[in-house]
Amino acid sequence: VRLVVVGGDAAGMTAASHVVRAQTDADVVVVERGPYTSYSMCGIPYLVGGEIDGPERLVVRTPDEFREAGMTVHMGTEAVAIDAAARTVRVRDAQHRERDEPYDALLWAAGAHPVVPPLPGAAEHGLVVHTLDEGERLRGVLDARPGIRHVVVVGAGYIGMELAEALVRRQLDVTLLDMAPQVMGSLDPDMADHVQRALERFGIRVRLGEVLLAIREPAGQCREVVTDRGAYRAELVVLAVGARPSVDVPAAAGCEVGVSGALRVDDRMRTTVPGIWAAGDCVEARHLVSGAEVNIQLGTHANKQGKVAGIDIVAAVDDPASRRGDAAFPGVVGTAVTKVCELEIARTGLNESQAQAAGLEYRAVRFTSTARSGYMADPGRVHVKMLAEAGTGRLLGAQLVGTGNVAKRIDVAATWCQVGLTVQQAQLLDLAYSPPFGSVWDVLQVGARKLARELRLSPVL
């Protein structure tokens, strides 16, 4: 049995490792474009900011460690075409030599490609920071060019914000630019406001609703970032405007691309072409609250999907008659967390615009509470927003922005969203209380009570 895995990060290596362990006679071949396997993409801003020594700290397992585990790993190698009928994948190595790798099963786990806006000078003068080697390159540029004082970061999503913070920590003057009227589009504008103010307090110049038009290099090392409202001088421009799922090669081989622009897969991570599985940032998944197919690029999903794919591949090649692995990926609820400046920012489920897009009838509540009991020396703050469905009271989503006890609390709401818990039930859960961690009614239960009241549901505690 021969498995070819395209992409050597979370999804691909989780699957490859599972197959090697479960089927010791399997021939597992991994091709990876870059120079690293299995690393933490989420750690890159901390590498750039200097909180982490070097890129190797972010690597969970090296190519050699995977080789020792029994697989073949080709680094610097890209998959350029799939012949699904012949079951071969054409790969191109670092020397631009091409060859065909035959497979019984192919896992496409090539991730996503950072978007470079098709604007004058963007590709030439803008740095993308998506992979670990790109993070390392940015850090190298900063280390090598002490003349860099001003940086423009284009894109105020998670990565843009985290990079902007890291650059301020390096004593740089940072402008964060986004065409959207708010930072962090996964939050509602009222919640994103709190984040914007924290960025500004931290010293980041935030420019919203401003459209990038070009990046010029008028003289020497200085760039000029031109927008519809003006121009910013900077020695460095970072582009963080999102990433597009890598689907072209499997799509050309007949794999269906879904509404989200990512590959369609079933709950065993099978694409629509027999013999080809896909997992990670390049696939779409069912959003369990809205029912929509979404592409959410996170390591948490990539790891789970890689494992599900690995289990299914073993089942399929082991016994083509039974053909299905025991594990099924159920979908996602849009949980995410980040730390920006002093704020913990977390969200799950749907925000208001998503709930509206899903055609759901809902009510939202928003309030501010303390992160610890109000009588403690430093009570801190937590801004809370929650949505529930009219009629049923099902929790649709939660957004938390605060100075403490926020991050893992979102997992409580995420569980509620995923199991379909109602706000009426949520009020009565036995949640923890102690003064250093909140109030006797947990903020999520306060929100549940408010929502039950707003929606005229019963009971309301």
Added chain:
Amino acid sequence: VRLVVVGGDAAGMTAASHVVRAQTDADVVVVERGPYTSYSMCGIPYLVGGEIDGPERLVVRTPDEFREAGMTVHMGTEAVAIDAAARTVRVRDAQHRERDEPYDALLWAAGAHPVVPPLPGAAEHGLVVHTLDEGERLRGVLDARPGIRHVVVVGAGYIGMELAEALVRRQLDVTLLDMAPQVMGSLDPDMADHVQRALERFGIRVRLGEVLLAIREPAGQCREVVTDRGAYRAELVVLAVGARPSVDVPAAAGCEVGVSGALRVDDRMRTTVPGIWAAGDCVEARHLVSGAEVNIQLGTHANKQGKVAGIDIVAAVDDPASRRGDAAFPGVVGTAVTKVCELEIARTGLNESQAQAAGLEYRAVRFTSTARSGYMADPGRVHVKMLAEAGTGRLLGAQLVGTGNVAKRIDVAATWCQVGLTVQQAQLLDLAYSPPFGSVWDVLQVGARKLARELRLSPVL
């Protein structure tokens, strides 16, 4: 309609406030033994330690505020007998005058009484710290007697540990004594070990498996705490050996006392005697994991139960035919959290001895992980223990002890316990990840995977 509430803290005042709001013509009479209403018992150790200025900081609402809301509040007044047939409760005021208060509905929310061991000198020389005035008294003694250097705290549960820490913060030499072989009996011994070591690192002398025999006062202000293994000199002795539910008066009126020693109530907080409700520390509740009736004295339950009782009382007096309020208290899962020294300590569900007592077949896993991603500057530590049921994979309990991101994470496991989630399902939940808050597989999901593997369940991610 006349409601008499015995006990002016969380359960009683929540119910009284609900009835006053819902039935503006109701005559609501509260009798409270002490000098305070509605205060945070959990804040008392912080008052003793000096982190909080004065007792009034812990008071949520004063008697006068409740009076302004429309109720009658008798402070310094104790309920001494109930005549359930005549529907009167005999009360004794601060001047020891007795009178009968008639009621249509009576809510018994008298809480619990701290246990004073029936040992020589215990009542005379030991201070209990259960109510806010007792906390204030302890603080007053410490402020007034700078000669106090050595303190013995008897009882190494939450309150004993929190008080011991507070006393060390006041530069005192503290010995913490318990007859049990471990601190904090709600944890398994292997998890309690981590807590004990943190107490010791903080400078607390922990003496376990040692039985208090007497407290003597050989000379002047110095006490001698005599145990089966030796004697400790101390200028102050604090007793924190638990509290017994206050049930004698309603029990004498015919209210049934359950196996836990607390009052039996139905899910509307009705005792077995018509016209008498009970809520808070004096009642027992169904443990939703074990099915046993338990008495867990926590403000979280008292608040919910008070509200449920208030809703039911309004329904019952409003319309004796329908007679049931909309809200039902479902039970508890034993969730609790505390902060002791540098550790966050949290637990939910059953520990091993509780699972064994419940006759459940289970497996337990225990491991140590980091509180943040391992590559971060200060990754911290989280010790995790989780139990799941054989066959079904239902999560039975979780214990977390660590230096960060522990406290509200227990609410995730609490929700899993309360809704009956299995470890197979838990692996696939969409939980949050970012390097400052953990690893890509949340520790609770790591535990779920280990348990699924141990129990030979499928799938195992």
